[in-house]
Amino acid sequence: MEFAVDRPRWRQVHEVIVERIRTGVYAPRTRVPSTVALTEEFGVANVTAQKVLRQLREDGLIYTELGMGSFVADPLP
Numbered sequence: 639m640e641f642a643v644d645r646p647r648w649r650q651v652h653e654v655i656v657e658r659i660r661t662g663v664y665a666p667r668t669r670v671p672s673t674v675a676l677t678e679e680f681g682v683a684n685v686t687a688q689k690v691l692r693q694l695r696e697d698g699l700i701y702t703e704l705g706m707g708s709f710v711a712d713p714l715p
Contacts, residue, residue, distance in 0.1 A: 648689040651680050666712045
């Protein structure tokens with residue numbers, strides 16, 4: 639992925655993952671990529687990938703189960 643220089647990389651990766659959730663690429667209750675997978679796919683640092691997942695949790699789009707990974711949250715009614 640080529641990153642725009644005028645926006646933080648974590649924000650750009652976040653936007654890609656949000657779009658994948660909204661379009662159903664990642665369906666509710668399915669696993670989203672781990673920090674390792676995000677670093678490999680997007681070529682970002684581990685801390686950047688962690689920030690993406692943290693923001694997705696804060697947005698209410700994913701939830702994390704300890705030892706299991708992060709999953710897409712059910713859509714709000």
